[in-house]
Amino acid sequence: MRFAEAWRVALEALRANRLRSALTTLGVVIGVAAVVVLVAIGTGAKSYVESEVEGLGSNLLLVVPGEVNFGNAPTVSPLTLSDVDAVARIAGGRDRVAATVSSGETVQYGTSRRFASVLGVLENTPQVFIRTLARGTYLTRSDVDTGRRVTVLGYGVAHALFGDRDPIGQQMDIAGVRFRVIGVFAQLGESLGVDRDDEIHIPITSAQRLFGTSRVDGLAIKADDASQLGSLGSRVVAELSRRHPGTEFSAVTQDQILGVLGKVLGILTGVLAAIAGISLLVGGVGVSNIMLVSVRERTREIGLRKAVGARPRDIVVQFLLEAVLLTTLGGTIGIGLGIGAAAVVAALSPVPAAATWWSIALAFGVSAAVGIVFGVVPAQRAGRLDPVVALRSE
C-alpha cells in the first residue's frame, strides 16, 4: 500500500514536470539506444561474417605467403605452379588444391568496357569453393594445361558487357587479349565488402601469360574434415618453407579467419559500448541532479509526509521509484529508437542487424540500474531530512 502510494506520487511528479523529465532522460535514451543498436549490429555482423566465411566452402585451409592479411596481400608471392603440385601431393590430389593469381584488368566487349577482377584459377575451383554456374560450362583441365583463352564471367560483368544477350561463345577482350566466354556464374552478391559478381575466371596458365608472371598468389586446400586441417596446414607450410627458404607462409582455417574478424568486431563493439557507457553515465548524473532539485522543491512535502507518519524508508522508496521511473521511461524510448535504428541498418547494409530480446531486457535492466545508482543519493538525502527543518523550508 505504501508502495502503491510511492508509485502514484512518482508518476505524478513526472507528469507535473514533463519537459524537465524528458530532457533529463535524454542521456539515458541515447545510452540505451546505443546499447540496443550495438548488440543488434554486433550480432548481425557476426552472423553475416560467419555465413559469408562458411559460404566459401567447408573444411578449407587458405595458404598465403607472409602473415595473414585481409585485403590485398602486400607480399609478392614466390609461389609457382610447381609448388601447387607439391602441395597437391601432400593434400592427396590435384582436386583438393585451388590456386589463384589475380589482377584488376580492363575487359571489353564491343564498345562496352569495364574494370574487373581477373582470377587465374585451376579447373577444380568450383569443387573447392562453392561457385555455381548460371549457364555454360566451367574451365576444364585441358583449358588449364594448354593455356586456352577461355573465360567464365561473374554475373555482374556478364550483365554489364552483354546486357540481355547470351555471352556464351562470344569473343571479348581481357587486357587487350581476345578470350571466348564459356560460362557465366550465378549471382553471388557482395561478400565481406567485395563484389563477387565482378570476378571473371580464366585458366591460371593463361593468366600468368597475360600478367607476364609465373607467380601464384595463394592456395586453398579442401580437407575431408575439419580435424585434418591443423596437421595438413603445418605440413604444407613446412614443405613450402623448405622450397622457399627465407619466406614465411601462413595457413589459416575459416575458424581462424572468423576469430580474427571476431576480434575486430570485438574492438568495434568495445568502442560502441564505451559510447553507450559514457552517455548512460552522463544521463545518470543528469538524473541525480534533477532528483536533487526534486527533493529540494518538495522539501515541505517531505516534511509533511514525515509529520503524518512516513518513515525514512518510505521517503527513500518514493524518490528512488521516481528516479527509476524516470530512467526506465528514458530506457523504453531508447529501446524504441534502438530497434528503429537497427531496422534502418538492416535495410541499408548487408548486415542483418536486429534487436535481440536479451539486449532489450539488458537495456531495460541497465536503465533501471542507472535510476537506482544515481537516485540513491538524492533519495537518501530526502529520507534523512529533519521533519521540523523540512516543514519550515520555503
Added chain:
Amino acid sequence: MTDVPTAAVEAREVSRVYQMGGVSVTALRRVSLTVAPGDYITISGPSGSGKSTLMHLLGGLDRPTSGQLWLGGQEVGGLSATAMAQLRNRRIGFVFQSFHLLPRTTALDNVALPLVYAGIAAGQRRRRAAQLLELVGLGNRMRHRPNQLSGGEQQRVAIARALVASPSLLLADEPTGNLDTATGAEVLALLEKLNAGSGGAVAGGSSPAGSGVAVVIVTHDAEVAARARRQIRMRDGVVVAEAAPPGAAR
C-alpha cells in the same frame, strides 16, 4: 511517574538547544508539561518564545537536547527515526498555520495520507477519510484540490487529516494565523467541538471512551485562550504561567 501510562504526552524538564554556526540558541529551557487525555490547552507568548519548538517536541517531530519526553508510555530518547514516525502516525495529529496540504491532490487523498503510512487498504482509507471530511463539514468538497478551496476549507481539510488516524493528541500551531477572524473562529469552534467529543468517529483508541481528542493550540487570541481549560504562557523558552479560567473544570 504513576500517571505516565494515562498521559497523552509528558515533557519532563525538556530543553532544546539549537546550534547555529558555533552559537547555541536555547529555544526551550527545562520545560515540564503533562497533557492528559482529553485536555484542551492553549499556549501563547511572544514570537520566538519557543512555542513551536515545544509543539514539535510534544508531537515527536523533534527530540529534546536534555530532559525526557514520554509519548504514549515511551521515552523518545531511545527511539529510532522509524519508531518516531510510527508514533506520530498513530498518536499525533498536526495542524499547521500554513495548512501543508499536498497540491494536485484531492481533499480526500490529503485526508487519507496518514492512513497510507499506517498501512491501511485503499478502500478503507477512502471511507475513513470521507467520514472525517463529513465531520469537518466538507462532505461536498472531497474531490476538490487545495487550490480550489478557501483558506478556512483548507484548514478544515488539514484538521480532518490530523484526526483521520484517531490520534490521542492534536497539536495546532497557530491554526488561524493565515485565516480571517470569522473563518478562524469557525476553525477554533471546530477544534473545541472535536475536543468536547462530539465527533463520535474521532475518538482515538487511547482516549477515554466518550471524551474527545486532547488538543494543544498555539494562539495569540486572548479570547480563544480564555475559553481553554488550561492556558500556558511562555517567554524566552520557559513556561511563565499556567492558569485556568475561573469555573473551568479540570
